[in-house]
Amino acid sequence: MDASVDRIARPWGSRTPYDRHEPWPARVDTFLADGVEPGAVTDWVQAASILHSDGDAMDIAVVDGRIAGVRGRAGDRVNRGRLGPKDLFGWQANASPDRLTRPLIRRDGRLVECDWDTAMERIVSRSRELLAESGPGSLGFYTSGQLYLEEYYTLAILARAGIGTHHLDGNTRLCTATAAEALKESFGCDGQPGSYDDVDHADTIALFGHNIAETQPVQWMRILDRLAGGDPPRLLCVDPRPTRVAREAAVHLAPRGGTNVALLNALLHEIIRTDRVDHDYLAAHTIGFDELVSEVAECTPAWAAGICDVPAARIEEAAELVGTADRLLSTVLQGVYQSHQATAAAVQINNLHLIRGMLGRPGAGVLQMNGQPTAQNTRECGADGDLPGFRNWQNDDHVADLARVWNVEPETIPHFAPPTHAMQMFRYAEQGSIRMLWISGTNPAVSLPELARVRAILGQERLFVVAQDLFLTETAQLADVVLPAATWGEKTGTFTNADRTVHLADKAVEPPGEARPDLDIFLDYAARMDFRDKTGGPLVTWHDPESAFEAWKRCSAGRPCDYTGLSHTKLRGGSGIQWPCNDDAPDGTDRLYTDGISWARPDHCETYGKDLQTGAATDADEYRASNPEGKAMIKAAAYLPPHEAPDDRYPFQLTTGRTLYHFHTRTKTGRAPQLNEAAPDVWVEASAADAGALGLDEGDLVEVSTDRGSLRGRLRVTGIRAGLLFVPFHYGYWDTKAGSGPDGETPGRAANETTVTDWDPVSKQPLFKTAAAALRLVERAHGEIASAPTTTASAPARHGSVPDTTGGPSAYVTEDTA
Numbered sequence: 001m002d003a004s005v006d007r008i009a010r011p012w013g014s015r016t017p018y019d020r021h022e023p024w025p026a027r028v029d030t031f032l033a034d035g036v037e038p039g040a041v042t043d044w045v046q047a048a049s050i051l052h053s054d055g056d057a058m059d060i061a062v063v064d065g066r067i068a069g070v071r072g073r074a075g076d077r078v079n080r081g082r083l084g085p086k087d088l089f090g091w092q093a094n095a096s097p098d099r100l101t102r103p104l105i106r107r108d109g110r111l112v113e114c115d116w117d118t119a120m121e122r123i124v125s126r127s128r129e130l131l132a133e134s135g136p137g138s139l140g141f142y143t144s145g146q147l148y149l150e151e152y153y154t155l156a157i158l159a160r161a162g163i164g165t166h167h168l169d170g171n172t173r174l175c176t177a178t179a180a181e182a183l184k185e186s187f188g189c190d191g192q193p194g195s196y197d198d199v200d201h202a203d204t205i206a207l208f209g210h211n212i213a214e215t216q217p218v219q220w221m222r223i224l225d226r227l228a229g230g231d232p233p234r235l236l237c238v239d240p241r242p243t244r245v246a247r248e249a250a251v252h253l254a255p256r257g258g259t260n261v262a263l264l265n266a267l268l269h270e271i272i273r274t275d276r277v278d279h280d281y282l283a284a285h286t287i288g289f290d291e292l293v294s295e296v297a298e299c300t301p302a303w304a305a306g307i308c309d310v311p312a313a314r315i316e317e318a319a320e321l322v323g324t325a326d327r328l329l330s331t332v333l334q335g336v337y338q339s340h341q342a343t344a345a346a347v348q349i350n351n352l353h354l355i356r357g358m359l360g361r362p363g364a365g366v367l368q369m370n371g372q373p374t375a376q377n378t379r380e381c382g383a384d385g386d387l388p389g390f391r392n393w394q395n396d397d398h399v400a401d402l403a404r405v406w407n408v409e410p411e412t413i414p415h416f417a418p419p420t421h422a423m424q425m426f427r428y429a430e431q432g433s434i435r436m437l438w439i440s441g442t443n444p445a446v447s448l449p450e451l452a453r454v455r456a457i458l459g460q461e462r463l464f465v466v467a468q469d470l471f472l473t474e475t476a477q478l479a480d481v482v483l484p485a486a487t488w489g490e491k492t493g494t495f496t497n498a499d500r501t502v503h504l505a506d507k508a509v510e511p512p513g514e515a516r517p518d519l520d521i522f523l524d525y526a527a528r529m530d531f532r533d534k535t536g537g538p539l540v541t542w543h544d545p546e547s548a549f550e551a552w553k554r555c556s557a558g559r560p561c562d563y564t565g566l567s568h569t570k571l572r573g574g575s576g577i578q579w580p581c582n583d584d585a586p587d588g589t590d591r592l593y594t595d596g597i598s599w600a601r602p603d604h605c606e607t608y609g610k611d612l613q614t615g616a617a618t619d620a621d622e623y624r625a626s627n628p629e630g631k632a633m634i635k636a637a638a639y640l641p642p643h644e645a646p647d648d649r650y651p652f653q654l655t656t657g658r659t660l661y662h663f664h665t666r667t668k669t670g671r672a673p674q675l676n677e678a679a680p681d682v683w684v685e686a687s688a689a690d691a692g693a694l695g696l697d698e699g700d701l702v703e704v705s706t707d708r709g710s711l712r713g714r715l716r717v718t719g720i721r722a723g724l725l726f727v728p729f730h731y732g733y734w735d736t737k738a739g740s741g742p743d744g745e746t747p748g749r750a751a752n753e754t755t756v757t758d759w760d761p762v763s764k765q766p767l768f769k770t771a772a773a774a775l776r777l778v779e780r781a782h783g784e785i786a787s788a789p790t791t792t793a794s795a796p797a798r799h800g801s802v803p804d805t806t807g808g809p810s811a812y813v814t815e816d817t818a
């Protein structure tokens with residue numbers, strides 16, 4: 001049965017209810033450009049979405065050599081044919097007239113077009129100069145969570161074994177560093193324990209700081225379909241905003257910012273007090289329970305209520321919910337990862353599952369989520385600081401094994417200290433020891449905290465900045481060399497979603513002008529630099545996506561993220577496949593830890609762990625002594641107050657975040673008309689009580705300021721918790737007159753003008769959720785309204801006070817549930 005649905009107005013589309021333990025029915029969503037009939041499509045080319053971490057499988061419609069639309073892949077395990085608004089409309093950005101089509105080089109202060117040889121030789125000559133003058137530590141690479149696996153792996157080998165630099169990280173540091181770290185701290189190794197299929201089997205789903213309705217809308221459709229079917233799950237929502245998840249939740253907790261550890265310790269206290277503990281599981285698979293018991297002994301709901309500003313009775317209800325679950329699925333995202341005590345809090349969610357024995361069974365699992373589509377690959381390929389294949393940089397055997405794979409001496413691979421994290425790389429650049437920063441597929445001039453500082457760092461004369469992107473982003477405008485990159489649909493490669501599902505995305509059309517795939521750019525650089533292995537052969541032995549994938553398979557062999565059973569051919573035509581995929585598991589692996597903990601033994605683990613309060617590293621001997629059998633580690637943490645508390649000058653807490661219709665810094669979604677029109681400009685959310693106290697109302701132009709800077713936007717009065725302001729972080733300056741930052745005419749627009757340079761001591765993830773801020777009126781609304789969507793957590797508190805967000809005829813999508 002076909003339905004045509006405005007998927008801006010109804011982002012999650014029509015319901016296909018299903019019962020617990022039943023398979024999720026298929027529904028194929030198709031969107032074709034205006035005037036394109038299905039019969040006109042000459043090719044449907046397989047791909048998956050790159051505008052979130054869900055990994056929604058889709059086919060790209062090609063007409064006359066151009067992308068003309070998309071449709072979901074019904075047979076794929078992730079989405080069963082469904083697509084979210086960004087999947088449906090985001091592809092239009094590929095054909096934007098302002099795509100970069102030629103390299104640019106800075107001459108006399110201006111960026112001017114040049115050919116590839118000129119641009120690459122400029123990069124190569126600067127690299128060589130710096131290597132000769134200051135050594136490998138003067139070069140840094142800052143990449144993305146949006147390239148492909150083959151590209152990260154190539155970047156990892158050229159940075160680590162070619163240049164020999166310690167400074168390689170991804171913007172995944174802002175996104176999934178805490179997810180990775182929490183998994184390492186609890187299980188000794190990165191790797192998502194759970195599976196999206198757990199949604200089909202869970203009787204209780206707990207979402208911690210995870211607005212899944214907006215960040216992974218297709219998995220929210222799956223939850224909505226369960227809620228509409230027989231034996232629906234009970235939801236727990238921990239979020240300070242009135243998200244769609246909160247509206248559907250049996251229990252909604254809206255804690256004060258930065259208090260997650262207090263809340264979670266109270267939940268753990270209650271579960272232990274009521275002895276809803278799986279003692280057999282604990283004895284067989286864990287260490288550390290006694291320390292947890294003692295840490296949370298005094299953490300009563302009444303104690304936490306005073307810290308979190310949540311009624312004790314609600315905390316008890318939440319504990320009852322998760323404590324009585326037969327199959328509990330928890331999901332975690334930025335409300336935890338980008339908040340105070342990030343890793344400590346994320347680990348307590350793992351603890352909840354460990355003490356309840358809720359792992360490795362259908363419906364019982366943890367999803368420490370990712371934000372970006374390929375963040376998992378940044379992590380596993382070693383482009384985020386860790387060594388490829390989840391190898392332990394502190395374990396000489398692991399380094400030697402990687403050196404064997406790369407045919408280099410172990411000393412070639414820097415492993416004398418922890419890898420440099422992104423925030424530290426920018427600090428080194430600020431101080432002058434990093435003199436070249438190659439930025440690929442990310443836009444730190446909008447996404448990093450404290451933007452005035454970031455712009456000053458990138459704008460330094462002594463720092464040579466390379467920006468590799470699709471558009472002249474705020475960051476690219478500050479670069480010395482700009483390389484035009486091909487994107488999704490214009491190149492072939494694989495990537496892995498948040499539940500370890502590997503998808504292939506094939507090239508459908510040619511990139512515009514002279515734009516090149518990121519893989520080709522990295523291979524070109526490696527060839528021009530003439531990187532060699534220890535026997536004099538080329539260091540990088542591959543030449544295209546498929547040969548790069550085969551090389552990666554050799555690197556992943558025997559590791560937790562074993563890809564040896566996969567190939568581009570095997571991934572073509574059917575569903576995505578979850579790693580590990582090898583001879584033992586030729587069809588992939590639904591869940592990790594079905595039979596105990598596999599990768600925490602001292603000789604196997606990816607890390608020896610850190611102190612959750614200080615981030616101080618444990619060494620091999622300590623680890624071996626405390627966890628000789630490689631069990632899961634229950635690590636307790638005491639609550640500490642956030643670093644920045646509201647005061648008379650800055651009386652609000654400020655949190656930044658996302659909206660359903662945009663991704664990152666809007667480089668793509670801001671160029672897709674339906675998405676842009678749904679949320680065209682920045683806004684500020686405040687509660688009715690706070691707005692009333694300041695005499696403010698919907699649409700007033702307001703200024704949010706902190707010690708770092710300020711921004712202006714129109715006010716949306718919502719059901720957000722009192723005392724908290726919310727600003728979406730997507731908006732920068734590329735579509736303003738100012739270009740790369742505020743100026744005399746363009747006031748601050750980016751949320752990160754106001755955020756603080758601070759990070760979690762364990763994962764090094766920057767904190768975006770706990771700044772202290774002031775709010776003031778700039779100008780009355782005079783009939784204007786905030787451009788916040790009404791379909792999301794940004795819905796107005798007074799229903800009907802602003803027009804509903806709709807997409808109109810250009811947003812109609814066909815949904816086929818036949």
Ligand code: SF4
Pocket residue numbers: 171174175176334370371372373658663664
């Ligand atoms: S918006 Fe934040 S959480 Fe989402 S993908 Fe980007 S960095 Fe990750």
